[in-house]
Amino acid sequence: MIASNQKAARGASDVLGFFYGLWAFSALGRSSWEYLFKRDVATYVPAHLSTFVGVLYIFIIVGLRKRSPRWWWATLALLAVELAGVLIVGTVDVIWRPFPYATVWSNYGIGYFFMPLLLPFVGLYYMLRKETRAAYG
Numbered sequence: 001m002i003a004s005n006q007k008a009a010r011g012a013s014d015v016l017g018f019f020y021g022l023w024a025f026s027a028l029g030r031s032s033w034e035y036l037f038k039r040d041v042a043t044y045v046p047a048h049l050s051t052f053v054g055v056l057y058i059f060i061i062v063g064l065r066k067r068s069p070r071w072w073w074a075t076l077a078l079l080a081v082e083l084a085g086v087l088i089v090g091t092v093d094v095i096w097r098p099f100p101y102a103t104v105w106s107n108y109g110i111g112y113f114f115m116p117l118l119l120p121f122v123g124l125y126y127m128l129r130k131e132t133r134a135a136y137g
Contacts, residue, residue, distance in 0.1 A: 010135070012126055013064045016119075020064070023115060024057035027104045034101070041100050049089065049103040053116070056082055060123065072136035076127050083120035090117065 031050035038047070056078060063075030090108035092098060102111055109116030126132055 012132075016123055016126060017061050017064045019115065019119060020057045020061045020123075023104075023112065023119070024054045024061065026054075026112065027051070027057060028054035030104065038101070043100065046099045046101050046103040046106075049105065053082075053085070053104040056085075064123075067136050069137050072127065072133065076124070079120050079123045079127060082116075083124065086116045086120065 027050050031047045031054060034047035034050065035044070038044075060075060060078050060082070063071050063078060086105045086108060089103060089105035093103070093106045094108075099106065104112060105116055108114060
């Protein structure tokens with residue numbers, strides 16, 4: 001029974017890791033393109049935010065792979081930062097439109113099919129499950 005719970009927890013972790021990897025690649029690709037080809041813009045804040053998001057996603061992937069109590073807490077905190085970021089940046093962008101071009105979190109991730117809004121909820125649900133907590137020790 002314990003082995004099957006750990007396999008199930010690992011399988012869900014692998015699926016989450018796949019999607020976070022896909023979005024990390026996308027966010028870092030977006031910011032790289034913006035740094036390389038967007039000239040004559042007033043600010044690079046959207047590119048900086050996209051870079052931050054990509055790096056955040058990479059750390060979340062590491063947290064999903066490492067199984068220790070310390071990494072459980074770290075991953076939980078990273079997911080909370082992601083959720084706060086997408087809610088804050090998404091709301092600010094909807095209300096004021098302060099950025100000259102979109103970020104990963106603009107309009108709650110509309111350019112990414114709202115996955116930046118959905119993933120932290122799924123990740124937090126996964127991390128807070130009793131089986132996942134047991135798998136992390």
